[in-house]
Each structure stands twice: as C-alpha cells, then as structure tokens.
Amino acid sequence: MTRRQTWAVAACLTAMHLAAFRADWLAPYGYADQHREFPYAPPTPIHWAGIRPFVYGLAPEDDGYRVDATRRYPVQFLSRGRLFGAAEPGVIFLLGTDGDGRDVFSRVLYGARVSLAAGLLAALLSLGIGCMLGTVAGFFGGWVDQLLMRGSELFMALPWLYLLLAVRAFLPLHIGSLQAFFLVVAIIGGVGWVRPARLIRGVVLSQRERPFVLAARGFGAGPAYLIRRHILPFTWGITLTQATVLIPQYILAEVTLSFLGLGVAEPVPSWGNMLSEARQYHVLTGHPWLLAPGIAAVPALLGYLLLAEALSSRKFKNMTN
Amino acid sequence: MKYVLCRIVHGALLLAGVSLLTFGFSALAPGDFYSEMRVDPSISPEAVETLRHKAGFDRPLPVRYAAWASAALHGDFGYSLAYAAPVGPLVRERLGATLLLAASATIAAWVLALPLGIWYATRRGWQDALAHTAMALLLIVPDLLLAIVLLLLAVETGWFPAGGMASLDAGSLGAWRRAADVLRHLILPASALVIGMLPVLVRHVRAAVMEVMDAPFALSARAQGIPPRRLLWRHLLAAAANPLVALFGLSLGTLLSASLLVEVVMGWPGLGPLLVDAIMARDVPIVLAVVMLSAAFLIAGNLAADLLLYRLDPRIRVRQ
Numbered sequence: 001m002t003r004r005q006t007w008a009v010a011a012c013l014t015a016m017h018l019a020a021f022r023a024d025w026l027a028p029y030g031y032a033d034q035h036r037e038f039p040y041a042p043p044t045p046i047h048w049a050g051i052r053p054f055v056y057g058l059a060p061e062d063d064g065y066r067v068d069a070t071r072r073y074p075v076q077f078l079s080r081g082r083l084f085g086a087a088e089p090g091v092i093f094l095l096g097t098d099g100d101g102r103d104v105f106s107r108v109l110y111g112a113r114v115s116l117a118a119g120l121l122a123a124l125l126s127l128g129i130g131c132m133l134g135t136v137a138g139f140f141g142g143w144v145d146q147l148l149m150r151g152s153e154l155f156m157a158l159p160w161l162y163l164l165l166a167v168r169a170f171l172p173l174h175i176g177s178l179q180a181f182f183l184v185v186a187i188i189g190g191v192g193w194v195r196p197a198r199l200i201r202g203v204v205l206s207q208r209e210r211p212f213v214l215a216a217r218g219f220g221a222g223p224a225y226l227i228r229r230h231i232l233p234f235t236w237g238i239t240l241t242q243a244t245v246l247i248p249q250y251i252l253a254e255v256t257l258s259f260l261g262l263g264v265a266e267p268v269p270s271w272g273n274m275l276s277e278a279r280q281y282h283v284l285t286g287h288p289w290l291l292a293p294g295i296a297a298v299p300a301l302l303g304y305l306l307l308a309e310a311l312s313s314r315k316f317k318n319m320t321n
Numbered sequence: 322m323k324y325v326l327c328r329i330v331h332g333a334l335l336l337a338g339v340s341l342l343t344f345g346f347s348a349l350a351p352g353d354f355y356s357e358m359r360v361d362p363s364i365s366p367e368a369v370e371t372l373r374h375k376a377g378f379d380r381p382l383p384v385r386y387a388a389w390a391s392a393a394l395h396g397d398f399g400y401s402l403a404y405a406a407p408v409g410p411l412v413r414e415r416l417g418a419t420l421l422l423a424a425s426a427t428i429a430a431w432v433l434a435l436p437l438g439i440w441y442a443t444r445r446g447w448q449d450a451l452a453h454t455a456m457a458l459l460l461i462v463p464d465l466l467l468a469i470v471l472l473l474l475a476v477e478t479g480w481f482p483a484g485g486m487a488s489l490d491a492g493s494l495g496a497w498r499r500a501a502d503v504l505r506h507l508i509l510p511a512s513a514l515v516i517g518m519l520p521v522l523v524r525h526v527r528a529a530v531m532e533v534m535d536a537p538f539a540l541s542a543r544a545q546g547i548p549p550r551r552l553l554w555r556h557l558l559a560a561a562a563n564p565l566v567a568l569f570g571l572s573l574g575t576l577l578s579a580s581l582l583v584e585v586v587m588g589w590p591g592l593g594p595l596l597v598d599a600i601m602a603r604d605v606p607i608v609l610a611v612v613m614l615s616a617a618f619l620i621a622g623n624l625a626a627d628l629l630l631y632r633l634d635p636r637i638r639v640r641q
Contacts, residue, residue, distance in 0.1 A: 298462065
C-alpha cells in the first residue's frame, strides 16, 4: 500500500471510532427506546419527494407489516438533538427492529461504542503491561527475565478463549453494565499482555547491546535514563504494530464474551450481546437484519488488518534499507 | 533422546503450573455453588454448612489442591454439583465430541491448504492478487458471524441438520447409519472451522514454499533436470516442512478457541457449551476440568509438533 492509502485507511478507522463515540447524536433513537407496537419490523425504505426524504407509515398486521402509503412523514434533520429522525408519529428504522421493537441501527451505533472502546482500552492496558514487563525483563535479564518468560509460558499453555473464560469464570457474574464493561476490559487486557511483552523483550534485548547504549552506560547513565532515552524509543514501532494486531482481536474477544452472556449485559448494547439474539435461528430466518452487528464488525476489522499489513511491510522496508 | 525427555518434562511442568494457577484463582473467586443456595430461604444455613463441609470446602487451600490434583491425575475431577454426577465421565464424553470435531477440521483444513498454498506460491499477477484478496476477506470475517451465517444457510436450504450431533431417532439406527448421521451433523461445524483456519494456513504454506523455491539448492536441483513433480515432493516440501509443523502446533490453540464458539452456536455437544454452562452455574469442578483438559490438549499438541520436527528436521538434531 502507498503511504496515502495507509493514511486513508487510518482516517476511515478514526471516523468509525468518532461515529461510535457520538452515537447519541448520530442514532435516531436511544439504545433502550422500545417501540412495543413494532417488534421485528423490517428496515424502513426511504422515499424522496424532490430532494426531501420521507418515509411512509408502518401498520402492524397479523403476519408482518404493511406499508401505509396514505401517511407520509418527512425525515427531519438536526431536530431534538439528533442528526435525523422521522416526524412524529412516523418511525424510521434503517436496519429494522429487534424483538422488543428497539431500532437496530441505533443499537449498532451504541454497540460500536462499547465494542470498539473495549478493544481500544484493553489493547492499551495490554500494551502498557507488556511494555513495562518486557522492558524490565529484557533490560535487567537474570531471574527477572526467567520469571517473566516462564510465567508467560503458563499463559500461552491455554487456548486464548479458554483462558479468557477461565478468568471470567471466577469473577462475579451479576454486576452492573459499567462494571461489567470495565471487568471485560480488565480481563482481556490483563490476559493478553504475554505476546507484546515477549516481543518487546526481544527488541530491548538486542537494543541494550548497541554501541551507543554501551557508551552511555560507560558514561555512567543509570538504568532509568537508559530505558527512557535509548531503549523505549526503539520499541515504539513494534508497539504500534502490535496495537493494530491486538485491537481487532480484543474487539472480537469482547464480542465473544458478551455473546456468551459473560460480558456487557442488556439493555446496554454491545455487538456481542446483540448477536446473541440472532443465535436463535428460527428468529433469524425471518429477520436477517439481526445480523447487522456482526456485519458492522467487518469493516472495522478490515481497517485494522490493512493498517497492520501496511505497518509491518513498512517496517520490513526500513529493515532492508 | 535427551531432547525428547526434556520436552516431555517441560510439558508436564507447564501443565502442573497451569493447574496450580487455575486452582489458586478458583479459590479467590467470590461465592461458590453454595452461596446461591444460601440465598434460598427453604434451606437452612446449617444445612448449607454441612454440605460445604461434606464437599471439603472448609479445608485449607493446599490440602484441597493436593486432594484435587492427585484425584485429577487418576481421571477423577470431583463431583459436579449442578449436574449431580461425577465430572470425569461427563467431561470424557464431551471431550470425545470436541476431539472429533477438531481432528476432522484440522485434517480437512490441511488437505485443502497444502495444494492451495503451493498453487498460490507459484502464481504471479492477477491470480496472485485475486487469491490475496480472497484470503484477506476470509480472514476478516469473524468466526462467530461465519458460524451463524452457515447455520442460517443450513436452516434455509435444509441441506444440513441445524445443530446438534445426532438426530433424535439416532438410538434406533444401526452402527453404520448412526456413524453416517454423526458425519452429516459434523459437516457444518467442521466447515465453519475450516473456513476460519484456511486463510492463515494457506498464507503460511505459501510463505514456506516460496522461501524454499528461491533457495540455491532448489535452483541447482532444477538445473540438474529433476522433474517438477519430484522436485516439489522430494525436495521443496521436505525443506518447507519445518515452519509448517511448527504452525500445526501453534494453530491448535486457535482451533480450540474457534471450536468453542462454533460448538456453542451450532449446539455441538463438546467442551465449549459445557464450559459456558458451568460458568453460569458456578460449577467449579467442571470449569477446572475443562480448562485443564484444554491446556493438556494444547501442550500435547505442541509436544507432538516438537517431536515431529525433531524427527523430520536433521538440523535440530545437529544443533544440540
């Protein structure tokens, strides 16, 4: 990829995160707003009168819904503190509704907030721990290094998802949404530090023998100064690459935990707990729009994958030059 | 020989470490099976205490660990309170289902990945670009979404049974028919796992083959007029085997994780659903047993890969 394409991908990812962050403005409804008369409503088509968009009324029937073309509701922009919405009493469900009549489009946006933030924060935590332990182990060596390497082998002896569940199993189950969110972040981040720590240790290990580090040491520089000034700057490349690898993995980890009912719980949406409704296939066959949260994850993952590829190929180029 | 012993001891120590860690962590857990019971007004607190005492929950931690570990070594993982049954047979049955799924998915994935990877390694231009895009697309689709979509497809088309491992009337069928029935149920979860694994495997096969294709020995072999087929089988694949066998060991962990999800989505009665249900029910003995089994499986797989490498690659034997 060219440099410009890489920046474009990074910009798209940033836009995606910003959209998730401002879900309360972009979404036409709140995440818990229920339209009891419209369970499993299909996506609302948008019609145009000239340049003005409008939607037709929706009338529930015995088996599904009927479009009521006699009633028209204009789509209003920037009203009631939201980007758009249908004029009352019309409804606009861009991706349909779920079993409680909640707007799936709004919930995907709010769910993105939870899932993307969980990935980012957990990666931050993981890289923080990994950077600290990896640097200390690589720089000081000896028994500290031995302890870290043996300890990390214990973590790697378990399959990743089993490890997550093993930790989750022994923590409280019934807790509030906010606590659950931070618990999930702490579990994912606290369990995933092993790989970055080992990679950073490797970089530090080779870095500490470089002539200029030895020279600085000869001039009497202390460990704290050496690490801050001469070692850490060289770990940034690998830290950044690791971030682009870890964030999508952690987003999926959050989605998985919430899907299994061990993460963020209803009514707060996460892509994972929204998908668990799609798990009942007899529900899903008639209402395929319930898959939206799973499909929403794909562009985010693609963005991070492209970024990771670009970063690692650039690193490779730098190494060969 | 020393190397083999060393690897085996290392694996055993690792397993012991994992058991110590998980058991210690389980003891830190707030609340156990009995704390749910204590809320129940129909059971007196004294009765709960008696039950706890009978299950040995009030003994000191090291004593409990020693008792649990020595029993676990004999295949006895204690008594499941939620299922009111010994954990050993319960887990063994589930382990069989998971192993069947994992083994068939692994074999199918490698059988597909080897020719695909070799084909991909020899392509240039648009075919290479196409394969690259296809692999990237497969790579970004989450396992969870893949499993749900496959299940949806099965329900819509009716080609495959939707979930489970056996039909309801399987008990009345003969041995052959029953095996065929299981096989029919196996196709869907196994293909979800295969599609999930394929892009990673193909990429690695391609990288390994490309590396040896450009090696001087391959050039000289080609110059001596060794036919392409023989060159591929006798020279290139033998040299490329090293990273691939290592990958086999490493990919087991990913496989087990993906398998857990697929099992839960598709209702395959393996270790995954058992673990999730046990967590919900706070059934510590089952959680411990399943976690230990998954660790044992992964460690054994890595050990097997190590030993296979030692057998296949003379360079490792010389290095010692």
